Amino acid sequence: MLGLNKKDAGLFTIVIVLTMLAPFILNPFPENSELAQFNAGYPDLMQRFVIFGIFAIGFNILFGLTGYLSFGHAAFLGVGSYAAIWMMKLLTLNVIPAIIMGIIFAGLCGGGVGFVARSRSGIYFSILTLAFAQMSYALAYSVLTPITGGETGLQIKATDSPLMSSVPEGEIGRANLFGLEMGSSYELSVGGWLFTFNAGYYIAAVCMLIAFYLSIRLFRSPFGMMLRAVKSNQQRMNYTGLNSKPYTLAAFVISGMYAGLAGGLMVAMDTQVGPERMFWTASGEVVLMAILGGVGTLIGPVLGAGMIKYMENIISKINDNILHQWFAFMPDGIEDFMVFIIHPFIGKGWHLTLGIVFMLVVIFLPGGLVEGGQRIGRLFGRKKRAEAEAESTAKTPAE
Amino acid sequence: MSKSNITRRGVIKTGAAAGVAGLATPTIFDGSAWAGSHTGFTNAPQGGTVTLGFNVPQTGPYADEGADELRAYELAVEHLNGGGDGGMIPTFSSKTLEGNGILGKKVEFVTGDTQTKSDAARASAKSMIEKDGAIMITGGSSSGVAVAVQALCQEAGIIFMAGLTHSNDTTGKDRKANGFRHFFNSYMSGAALAPVLANAYGKDRKAYHLTADYNWGYTTEEAVVQATEGMGWETVNAVKTPLTQTDFSSYIAPVLQTDADVLVLNHYGGNMINSLTSAVQFGLRDKVANGKNFEIVVPLYSRLMARGAGANVKGIFGSTNWHWSLPDAGSQAFTKSFGTKYGFPPSQAAHTVYCQTLLYADAVNRAGSFNPCAVAEALEDFEFDGLGNGKTLYRGADHQCFKDVLVVKGKENPTSEFDLLEIVEVTPVSQVTYAPDHPQMGGAEATLGSCNPGA
Numbered sequence: 083m084l085g086l087n088k089k090d091a092g093l094f095t096i097v098i099v100l101t102m103l104a105p106f107i108l109n110p111f112p113e114n115s116e117l118a119q120f121n122a123g124y125p126d127l128m129q130r131f132v133i134f135g136i137f138a139i140g141f142n143i144l145f146g147l148t149g150y151l152s153f154g155h156a157a158f159l160g161v162g163s164y165a166a167i168w169m170m171k172l173l174t175l176n177v178i179p180a181i182i183m184g185i186i187f188a189g190l191c192g193g194g195v196g197f198v199a200r201s202r203s204g205i206y207f208s209i210l211t212l213a214f215a216q217m218s219y220a221l222a223y224s225v226l227t228p229i230t231g232g233e234t235g236l237q238i239k240a241t242d243s244p245l246m247s248s249v250p251e252g253e254i255g256r257a258n259l260f261g262l263e264m265g266s267s268y269e270l271s272v273g274g275w276l277f278t279f280n281a282g283y284y285i286a287a288v289c290m291l292i293a294f295y296l297s298i299r300l301f302r303s304p305f306g307m308m309l310r311a312v313k314s315n316q317q318r319m320n321y322t323g324l325n326s327k328p329y330t331l332a333a334f335v336i337s338g339m340y341a342g343l344a345g346g347l348m349v350a351m352d353t354q355v356g357p358e359r360m361f362w363t364a365s366g367e368v369v370l371m372a373i374l375g376g377v378g379t380l381i382g383p384v385l386g387a388g389m390i391k392y393m394e395n396i397i398s399k400i401n402d403n404i405l406h407q408w409f410a411f412m413p414d415g416i417e418d419f420m421v422f423i424i425h426p427f428i429g430k431g432w433h434l435t436l437g438i439v440f441m442l443v444v445i446f447l448p449g450g451l452v453e454g455g456q457r458i459g460r461l462f463g464r465k466k467r468a469e470a471e472a473e474s475t476a477k478t479p480a481e
Numbered sequence: 482m483s484k485s486n487i488t489r490r491g492v493i494k495t496g497a498a499a500g501v502a503g504l505a506t507p508t509i510f511d512g513s514a515w516a517g518s519h520t521g522f523t524n525a526p527q528g529g530t531v532t533l534g535f536n537v538p539q540t541g542p543y544a545d546e547g548a549d550e551l552r553a554y555e556l557a558v559e560h561l562n563g564g565g566d567g568g569m570i571p572t573f574s575s576k577t578l579e580g581n582g583i584l585g586k587k588v589e590f591v592t593g594d595t596q597t598k599s600d601a602a603r604a605s606a607k608s609m610i611e612k613d614g615a616i617m618i619t620g621g622s623s624s625g626v627a628v629a630v631q632a633l634c635q636e637a638g639i640i641f642m643a644g645l646t647h648s649n650d651t652t653g654k655d656r657k658a659n660g661f662r663h664f665f666n667s668y669m670s671g672a673a674l675a676p677v678l679a680n681a682y683g684k685d686r687k688a689y690h691l692t693a694d695y696n697w698g699y700t701t702e703e704a705v706v707q708a709t710e711g712m713g714w715e716t717v718n719a720v721k722t723p724l725t726q727t728d729f730s731s732y733i734a735p736v737l738q739t740d741a742d743v744l745v746l747n748h749y750g751g752n753m754i755n756s757l758t759s760a761v762q763f764g765l766r767d768k769v770a771n772g773k774n775f776e777i778v779v780p781l782y783s784r785l786m787a788r789g790a791g792a793n794v795k796g797i798f799g800s801t802n803w804h805w806s807l808p809d810a811g812s813q814a815f816t817k818s819f820g821t822k823y824g825f826p827p828s829q830a831a832h833t834v835y836c837q838t839l840l841y842a843d844a845v846n847r848a849g850s851f852n853p854c855a856v857a858e859a860l861e862d863f864e865f866d867g868l869g870n871g872k873t874l875y876r877g878a879d880h881q882c883f884k885d886v887l888v889v890k891g892k893e894n895p896t897s898e899f900d901l902l903e904i905v906e907v908t909p910v911s912q913v914t915y916a917p918d919h920p921q922m923g924g925a926e927a928t929l930g931s932c933n934p935g936a
Contacts, residue, residue: 126607224694224721233625233695234650235599237632240930254636254930265636278611352607353636354629356599394601395608398539398594430539430594 090298093380097294101287104128105277112274119404122392125267125280129351130391132283132290133344138371138383139290139297140340145369146378147306148333149313153208154195154215155368158338160222160360162188162345164229167236167355174246175238175255177264177285181346188342189335196334200327203316215365222357235356257350259285264351282351289347290384293340298380300336309333374443376450385451393436400428522852523638523935524614531586531851533558533838534593534615536606536630537644541597542750543622545785546830550620550644551592552823553831557838560818561588568818572811572867573839577846584845591615597622599629606630610637616851617642619837622830624648624697631660638935640853642837645830647749647781649700652881654923658932659853661860661880663840664833665913667697668921670780670800671704673886673908678798679712682743682776689741690719691732691756693748701747703921705780709745717741724752729759737763742770745778753779754789761793782889784828787901794891794901801887803832803869804902812869826899836868840875854932872910878917880929883910 086094100107109123122128141155162184169180199210222230230236240254249255257264264282271277300306308329311319319326349355358364367390375386405424409417427435447453526532535554538547560568563580570578582588591613593605602621609615618634619642621627627646634641635657643651643662647670652662678686688709692698698721706716717739722732733756736744744765748756760766760777768775779786782799805816805826815835819827827835840860848855861877870884889902918925 121612124608124611126604126611130604220723223724227696227699232699233623233697234628234648234655235625237629237655240928241926256636352603352633354599354603354632356625356629358598359600361598395604399591399605399608399613401592403590429592430544432594433540 084295086298087302090302090380094295094298097381097384098291101132101291104131104283104287105279109275109277113271113276114274116408119400120396122396123278125265125278125283126352127391127395128280128283129286129347130395131388132286133347133351134368134371134387134391135384136290136293136347137341137344137368138375138387139293140337140344141368142372142377142379142383143297143300143309143340144333144337145372146383147301147309147313148330150200150203150330150334151208151369152199152211152334152337152365153362153369154211154213154218154365155337155341156362156364157195157215157218157360158188158192158341159345159348159364160218160355160357161191162342163349163355163359164222164236164345165342166346166349167238167353170238170244170255170257170349170353171236171242172244174244175249175258176247177257177259177346177350180257180350181289181343184346184349185339185342188345189339192335192338192341193331196331196338200330200334212362212365215360216362219357219360219362222360230355230357233357235354237354257282257353286347286351289343293343294380294384301380305329305332370440374440374450376452379450379452382450382452389439389451390436393432393439397428397435398430398432402429521934521936522854524610524616525936526586526614526616526851529586530589531583532609532613532615533588533590533841534606534609534613534618534620535590536593536595536602536609536618536620538597538622538626539592539594543597543645546622546645546783546828547595547620549785549828549831550622550834553819553827553835554590554592554619554838556819556822557835558588558590561838561842565822566814566818569811569815569835569839569868572814573843574866575843575847577843578839583842584849584851588842595621595626595630597626599625602626602630603633606633607637610639615639617841619834619841620644621646624651625695627651627662628655631655631657635659635930635933638853638933640841640856642834642841644834644837647701648697649704649921650696650923652879653700653919653921654927656879656881656923656927656929658857658880658929661837661840661857661875663837663882665800665802665884665886666881667701667704667780668915668919669886669913670701671706671708672913672915673800673888674705674778674780674798675708675712676912677888677906677908678709678743678778679714681798683773684713686714686743686773686776687717687739687741687771688714688743688745688778689717689736689739690745690747691729691736692719692721693752694721694723697749698747700921701780702745705745705747705778707921714743722748722752722756726752727755729756730763732756733759733763733765736760736765737768740771742773743776743778745780747780749781749783750786751789753786757790757793757797782902783830784899784901787891788898795893797891798905799889801889801902802829804829804887804889804904805832806900806902806904807869807887809867809869809871811867815869832869839868840865852934854934857932871907874910876917878929879922879927883914885910886913 105123109121111117111121165187166180166184169183195214199207238255262281267278267280269278312326316326371386371390372383376382405421409420537550559565591609595602606618617640622645624646627643631641641660649667690702692702746756765775777797779799782801787794816826844856844859848859860875863875866872873882873884875882886908888906890905892903895901
């Protein structure tokens with residue numbers, strides 16, 4: 083199917099089904115139940131899942147394949163966002179030109195930075211990209227305030243009149259796709275459940291599916307093989323007469339364009355940009371996403387992105403009052419004790435919870451969540467899998 | 482969207498009509514943008530409760546302020562629901578709050594972490610709107626976040642009651658019809674400080690500004706420069722310092738080379754603590770320039786900053802929105818009830834968010850509806866008293882509160898770790914009032930737009 087082998091086609095189909103049915107899957111608890119706190123099926127978070135999924139997929143093309151650890155990827159996300167919002171402020175409120183412009187600018191930026199940074203590898207490459215990202219942040223925060231809006235960032239204002247969109251006087255323009263507003267939703271209530279189907283989410287989801295498909299093709303292509311060669315032994319590759327530089331540069335630019343796509347989509351879904359989108363912690367976050375999910379795997383980074391965004395948005399919103407409701411059935415003393423125990427891990431403690439999860443994953447599942455999934459899979463189908471593995475090892479040529 | 486013209490009667494009628502339509506559920510219905518419910522506006526409260534969203538920084542540089550805001554919010558909810566001693570409800574000039582929630586509905590709340598980042602703040606606010614059905618969002622302790630969340634609330638059709646945000650932009654060039662600010666702003670700081678400074682230090686001073694390099698710094702510098710120049714001062718130089726700067730010695734040293742005799746630190750939080758400490762260490766306070774004692778001014782003060790800077794703040798002038806030592810009945814009642822619950826006096830951040838919550842609840846009661854447009858109409862040009870700042874006006878033209886501004890200075894002999902500032906003067910509101918289209922506020926171009934009820 084679509085030039086994919088059977089295993090990849092299966093994975094791709096699963097991803098399609100999961101993203102399309104996400105409004106159901108992420109809302110497993112009825113609206114008024116106590117567990118509704120853990121529902122993630124509201125438009126904003128679903129959009130974030132797929133957008134950061136794209137960002138992480140792109141990062142994984144660079145880090146997972148070539149092994150080059152970029153610590154400044156958020157800069158491309160920011161550049162893409164600023165390009166996209168200016169497109170919407172000046173040209174049209176349609177999201178497509180904005181997203182394309184975001185990709186182009188991030189790609190150009192990636193080319194420039196990649197050209198400078200690729201002359202070094204390892205830790206020096208990471209430091210160069212980090213320095214670049216912090217520089218972009220400082221520029222956006224203060225130096226370029228007339229263009230970037232400084233600390234308060236950029237938004238679409240009532241005074242903006244894009245060339246090709248007609249906005250009624252005094253109204254604030256809204257991002258749309260040929261008239262379909264990104265914020266518009268269709269709600270389905272079944273019994274106690276409420277499912278929200280949001281236009282913006284599905285547009286972002288389609289973008290993610292395309293991005294995911296391209297990433298599979300890239301992983302399986304000869305070009306992808308070259309990138310893997312860079313990771314395993316760049317020196318040996320150079321000695322065989324191959325110049326690895328163009329390959330790493332290309333990977334860097336592609337990865338930057340993925341970040342630009344994510345940045346453009348963020349603006350399309352929520353029309354504002356702030357400079358802290360480029361701060362180094364944002365670059366660090368995507369590294370965590372890739373490692374948490376599984377570096378170098380296809381689906382891993384998407385899972386990692388989902389995990390981190392879920393923690394950030396769901397765990398951080400649990401407060402003591404909610405805990406008291408949960409444990410209300412217990413005697414007073416024990417209730418207070420339970421709240422006291424859990425208190426450091428919720429609300430502002432969500433960083434702590436994330437840190438613990440991250441440590442557990444790195445220690446016990448070095449391959450990330452994907453490895454966890456594989457282990458569970460092996461538990462259930464040990465015999466079948468053992469046969470399959472015997473078969474695959476037999477086919478592997480000697481090195 | 483047509484321009485809404487909301488009257489109390491009209492709102493009740495649509496509410497009733499939609500209520501009838503509501504009986505048909507559960508069915509499949511086509512909600513347009515943001516529709517969380519079906520009574521003509523976003524997240525219309527159903528049943529016996531109403532949910533407010535408290536969006537404050539729980540992590541990051543302003544976590545202290547955020548934690549204090551959250552305490553005040555919880556106190557306000559307790560008082561609205563009839564618990565505790567009622568705080569400022571008895572002293573508030575409007576008497577619609579009876580301890581039975583808002584419009585008879587019990588007040589519940591959800592909390593979120595803004596991380597002092599506009600992206601995170603918007604994500605958190607959106608989840609409150611989309612998932613928890615919050616009818617009003619309040620909080621924020623930086624102008625960048627306040628402006629970002631205010632724009633989101635405008636788009637979503639939710640009322641935004643700004644917390645700690647001092648930049649002119651919030652109700653200046655970025656003002657929105659659905660957003661309201663009780664806190665004072667840079668312009669007011671400048672206007673209140675200048676006469677006091679002129680009295681204390683004379684009218685022929687030469688000022689050197691160090692300004693945090695971001696929007697709040699710019700508006701504060703502009704306001705203070707204009708106000709002091711109006712008094713006859715001269716501005717020698719204004720230097721921008723990066724927000725992340727922690728060592729200010731390289732910025733303080735050049736001050737000694739100029740003929741300036743006043744240093745204005747347009748810094749907030751940790752920035753101000755570091756720059757002031759540095760300036761004092763360089764001996765600026767003992768210096769004599771142009772035959773006058775060298776002076777230092779900090780336009781925006783908070784108690785938390787004063788505590789950080791320790792003995793260095795003694796005798797240094799600044800402005801503040803509110804201070805717990807104010808003698809009026811409202812301030813006393815609030816300080817008492819906050820102190821009883823938490824064991825220490827509230828900060829100005831706690832005070833402003835407590836007021837905002839009460840003001841919102843009262844506006845809903847007076848409007849008889851949770852509809853954002855009805856609430857906005859009730860808040861616009863509303864005059865009130867008894868919330869600690871004396872007679873206050875919520876101006877309809879830009880949704881900014883106009884009230885007296887406190888000029889304070891660091892206390893020479895503090896009696897406790899909370900008693901660090903003393904009130905020098907209460908600048909009357911007439912002196913800090915400006916035209917809605919003032920050039921510092923975005924000029925004639927700034928507009929509120931029209932109120933958006935969402936759904």
